[in-house]
Amino acid sequence: MAVLSPPSPPQPVLGLPVDASTLARLHGAACIICGDRSGSLTPAGYVYTSSGSGWLGWAVAACPRHREAQ
Template sequence: MSTTKAPPPVHPDVSIVRLHGEACFWCGAAHTTLIPAGSVSAPAGGSLRIWYIVACPAHADRRPR
């Protein structure tokens, strides 16, 4: 049995480009430097899918909760 905690869940309306790390997870900016910002989870076929997300410089200090 794993004791690893899953990343926080993401709202189902979040754009797929934000989940793919192609845009800032918080504002959607895509034409800027993007910085790794942690991970979130989303349901996928009866299990959880982990997505590694990015942030723009304006949101670089934010992390999913």
């Protein structure tokens, strides 16, 4: 029987614990790039954090200025 290697972690990876500002970014309440909470935020993909036993995916958002930087 072949032994399978664990998958490599998705990118980008952020470490936990995080401060309140980073948590707002992970929850999509602030721009993932600059942390701006004003204006309209749009979906910007996912970032991943390690939970120690696996990976947690977070749906993040970007402000109008950083939409193109995704």
